[in-house]
Amino acid sequence: MKVLRHTLPLTWQAGPWITLLVGALVAAQSVAVALLALSQRWLVDAAGLGTVGGLLAAGALAAVAYTASTTGRTILHSLALELVLRVDILVNDEILNLVARLPEVEHLEHPEYLDRIFLLRRGSRTLAQLALGLTATASGVISIALSVWLLVAVDPWLALLAPLALLPLWISSRTLRRIREAEKEAARHSRLEEMLHRMCTEADTAKELRVSGASAAIDEEAAAAWDRYATLITRARARASIWNALGWISFSVGYLLVLAITADLAARGLATLGDAVLVLVLGARLRGQIQEVVEQIGRVIQTGQVTEHYAWLHDYATAHGPTGRKEPTTGGITFDNVTFAYPGSKAPVLRDVSFHLRRGSVVALVGVNGAGKTTLVKLLTGMYRPAAGTIKVDGQDLAETDLTAWRQRTSAAFQDFVKFQLPVRQAVGVGDLPRMDQVEEALDAAGADFVRRLPDGVDTRLGPLFDGVDLSQGQWQRLALARALMRDRPEVLILDEPTAALDPASEHDLYERFTTTARTSGEGITVLVSHRFSTVRMADHIIVVADGTIAEQGSHEELMARNGPYAQLFTIQAAAYSGDVQ
């Protein structure tokens, strides 16, 4: 009901005139069928009586009803297509808005969320067809009621056909529900198959799979996932077919009974030849009308399932949407006994982590692979919330802060950056769309000089998808860095290994520039994650993360003097560069 209230106005919004016209045409269709049957009875009776006037009137009625039915159906078909297309665009817009309303990324790791979005995306069309399906069902029911009424007019016993006609309808609605439940259960297998299939066909992953020779194994796994999906669906459909066949058999028996009653009536002179033709035609038509209503109900039920996912997403987006009301404050950032575990995992990745990031400072996070550095960065940008402890920005809890406003004051470049296959100007400008005119400055700051040598400079389209220019990994990375530098003096600038594809000298040059700017402005906090200690030593404060806890922290000189894990790692790397390592 909730979704009806939401989707029906959307249909109206998509095109008020088309909606009215479609509604009128659907209603006209249901009346036309009854009129056609009625005109056939008149024709036969008038022919039997030899009345020319009656014959002409019945013929005219038949012609009008037939023309209205066929022309109306053609116009209805194209109008309905147009209406569904318009509503589909609006529905997809709504779904995107709901998804984008979620400020965190935690939900992207919940299989239930992913399954529902998958089914919703697949079924957005059916959601758009809701109004049409309901109108067509109503029209079908009117048309059946008219047919039954005409039958009753011949003899009340003929009304027997009505409950028998309802039986296949009822069975079909139940079996369709079972099929939809099976589809929901099977969604996970279909999603897995789709992912594996993409891995084998998309350039980035296919390259690695070809080299390793794993394509065949992945293919096999995709086929197995598809088999699991198909088995669940086929089983549900097979059961549905058996039940539906039983429903139709009972209707056919009823139809034969009705014909026998009519024959008896005609033999006893209680029904005319025209009545017999009417019963014959209507009885046969009734089957088609019921079939039509069954299909429409099927669509409405399918829509019901999709709408349930839609309502779920709506509630989810409302419950998990932006909660923080307070404006973010400026100042230092404090992690106070923060513990965190990823969704679906009980083991915490961070345990009782505490540290302070001073305003105007450059802070480096170091540690071996998997220590928890990126996780700290994700918490800092509000992508996830701590399970225990607090993150405070100048004393204000980040959980109570308006995350969208907070993100507008932060900027980040990650190791696993996105390759936006757009013109350079847009690929960089998305970092801060209102400052699009600053793209050249950001490119300079990221040292992306190569853009000047591209065929159309900043207007060169990138990536092979639309015949653009492809770049080297290091060049793509410089663009990602430029994107992060689009923000004007962010309060927190996070550089999570965004220079891993650059050579050490280039990385050193870049960081030297960043740290100088950060110190001279004295405003924001620059957080850098790097495995290169020549970079790390430039930071004012170094935090060594080990196995989800803070092993030690301090300036480069303090940590070297302490001769702890940092000093050992630094010495090993320095020796490796100078060739002293054995």
Ligand SMILES: Nc1ncnc2c1ncn2[C@@H]1O[C@H](COP(=O)(O)OP(=O)(O)OP(=O)(O)O)[C@@H](O)[C@H]1O
């Ligand atoms: N989305 C996730 N879901 C579950 N576990 C995760 C997720 N992301 C990371 N982890 C786990 O959290 C731990 C810390 O990962 P994190 O990415 O923070 O490490 P890191 O120090 O940045 O490592 P690296 O130097 O390799 O980038 C790892 O054990 C990793 O397996």
